[in-house]
Amino acid sequence: MKKITSTLLISSVLALAATSVSAGTLETVKSKGHVQCGVSTGLAGFSNADASGNWQGLDVDVCRAVAAAVLGDATKVKFTPLTAKERFTALQSGEIDILSRNTTWTLTRDGSLGLNFAGVNYYDGQGFMVSKAIGVKSALELDGAAVCLQSGTTTELNLADYFSANGMTYKSINYDTSDATIKGFEAGRCDMLTSDQSQLYSLRIKLENPSSAIVLPEVISKEPLGPVVRQGDDEWFNIVRWSLNAMINAEELGLTSANIDSMKTKSPAIERFVGGQGGKLGIDDAWSYNIIKQVGNYGESFEANVGLDTPLAIARGLNDLWSRGGIMYAPPIR
Amino acid sequence: MPVNHKKSPSLPPPASEVGIVVWVKKNLFSTYANGVMSLAAIVLILLLLPPLLDWAFFSATWSGSNRADCNEDGACWIFIANRIDQVFYGFYPAELHWRPNLAGLLLIGLTIPLFIKSFHYKNWLGAFILIIYPFIAYFLIHGGSFGLEVVSTTKWGGLMLTLILSAVGIVASLPLGILLALGRRSKMPMFKSVCVVYIEFWRGIPLITVLFMASVMLPLFFPEGSDFDKLLRALIGITLFQSAYMAEVVRGGLQAIPKGQYEASEALGLNYPKSMGLIILPQALKLVIPGIVNTFIALFKDTTLVLIIGLFDLLAIINLALTDSEWLGFDDEGYVFAAFVFWVFCFAMSRYSIALEAKLHTGHKR
Secondary structure (H helix, E strand, C coil), X not given: CHHHHHHHHHHHHHHHHHHXXXXXXXXXXXXXXXXXXXXXXXXXXXXEECCCCCEECHHHHHHHHHHHHHHCCCCCEEEEECCCCCHHXXXXXXXXXXXXXXXXXXXXXXXXXXXXXCCCCEEECEEEEEEHHHCCCCHHHCCCEEEEEECCCHHHHHHHHHHHHCCCCEEEEEECCHHHHHHHHHCCCCCEEEEEHHHHHHHHHCCCCHHHEEECCCCCCCEEECCEEECCCHHHHHHHHHHHHXXXXXXHHCCCCCCHHHHCCCCHHHHHHHCXXXXXXXXXXXXXXXXXXXXXXXXXXXXXXXXXXXXCCCCCHHHCEHHHXXXXXXXXXX | CCCCCCCCCCXXXXXXXXXXXXXXXXXXXXXXXXXXXXXXXXXXXXXXXXXXXXXXXHCCECCCCCHHHCCCCCCECHHHHHCHHHHHHECCCHHHCHHHHHHHHHHHHHHHHHHCCCCCCHHHHHHHHHHHHHHHHHHHHHCCCCXXXXXXXXXXXXXXXXXXXXXXXXXXXXXXXXXXXXXXXXXXXXXXXXXXXXXXXXXXXXXXXXXXXHHHHHHHXXXXXXCCCHHHHHHHHHHHHHHHXXXXXXXXXXXXXXXXXXXXXXXXXCCHHHHHHHHHXXXXXXXXXXXXXXXXXXXXXXXXXXXXXXXXXXXXXXXXXXXXXXXXXXXXXXXXXXXXXXXXXXXXXXXXXXXXXXXXXXXXXX
């Protein structure tokens, strides 16, 4: 009950703040000359600062794309590292222009916090990791298994739902932190470990021998992560949404940062993509060209930050294009 | 009768009273209980120390550039070396590191004369360090005037930020705490109740709540777009919080001063500020040095809580480095290093406090 009251209080304060927010993020961004982007305080592959302090990652690239679209320069982004609790307030109070911080799109957040989700840049979901040695190919073969998990998260509830829906039993072994969970898994306390898939991959690197474990293909919950903007500024909302869509469309069209100059006139769809739609969004016509030239298409960003050649080694899976068996689908640019 | 005025040479102690064996027997195995505990301690040390030293030094990797260079059995300190700039300065631009360095050196240079006995202008120098120096340090580190480029506080981090947070917290909370302690013992009811309410309010809430309110709720009450610096908010929160604790420590000292001292200062015809400043406070503060330093050490470590509001202090920088996908899984090295740095500073403060007590021991030394 206490939690409900405090949630109500926070959402009413946020809603109050939302009404006081004036439109015109685009003008503000243009006049200050940079995009202020809210990121995490460190999440491998999604938003993370390297040794020289440069932010990089899949979430960071969304902000860079918006900067490329609006200001013509992908480097004109300033980052505000935010904890999970601060993130919505920072957006509401105008401290940041975009929140791109592995934030799950849910009805409650969309409906009651005065925010809008501009799209999905990573389809996450709860998955399972097992030791290769036990030779299991699917979670359905794991009836009666011992499962390591972090207690007090929705992970626990999703797991219970999944196992009871499939008429299987399990024994849960609870830990307080994700680090303790992976230590328990490594010590052989459990047959499998469950967590959000993106996290499973970064936990796997912490194993003594990362290739000894595999992530199973099953995804048992929906965690669509995407960039968030303030509600009530449709112009800015459109720019962020279409910057992300441009990255996904470019991959579909085969445009990369390397070949966009030579491909410009290859097909009518590509001509439409690179030429003159920016006016409809209130930004420069070269917006889509700038995004692809400076940041790259969605696939490039994925492979560079979390893909198979990175230590995380995340397969495209759900995040592959719809035409290749995934669910990444962007409306056409025309 | 002839008197021998020469002092006869002292004889060496009997053989049964000297030597390492006797020392061990006397100190470690004097009783059965003592012997058992000594043995247990020795076994524990032999069990823990060699593997620890082996991990931290002998099998450790000291040079290299990436995780492939790391030795599996020992600590991999190249993880820290790789991030050392960030550990010290956060995101402060590398080419401007000389500015915080200069500010630090200046502080050390200014403090040295305070420890020289024959230096006569200690009061003036002390006042300069406390009142003028913070502005110099601010202009050096933040920039914005004298042609120095502005480095916004969002780029401050690492050990530098930890030190700034604790130094400001310590320097600002002590005078505030003294005023509050005096206020709480005041005979004026309004003044007294304000101080009591203040102290009890701030002591009644956790620091994490204060920081959280300062960072999450406060911005909602400001007009949109007004950017009230996050570091400043945290600093104000920490100072207000810490001054309440300081007030109670100082009040403890005030209560330990015998009534005769108060009466004596009144009998001398001293007014309130003079009797407090010349008679009561010097004695009271001297008594509570351990308590004050205790509070400072606690504050120094509490500054790590700023990581929940997205400021990158030393610990938060280590946490950030640990999420670098090139370096996942080096938690042990990261946290051991952070613990070591904190220990060095806390130990230094504690030694300084002991030295200060020894210097001011007049009257109460046992």
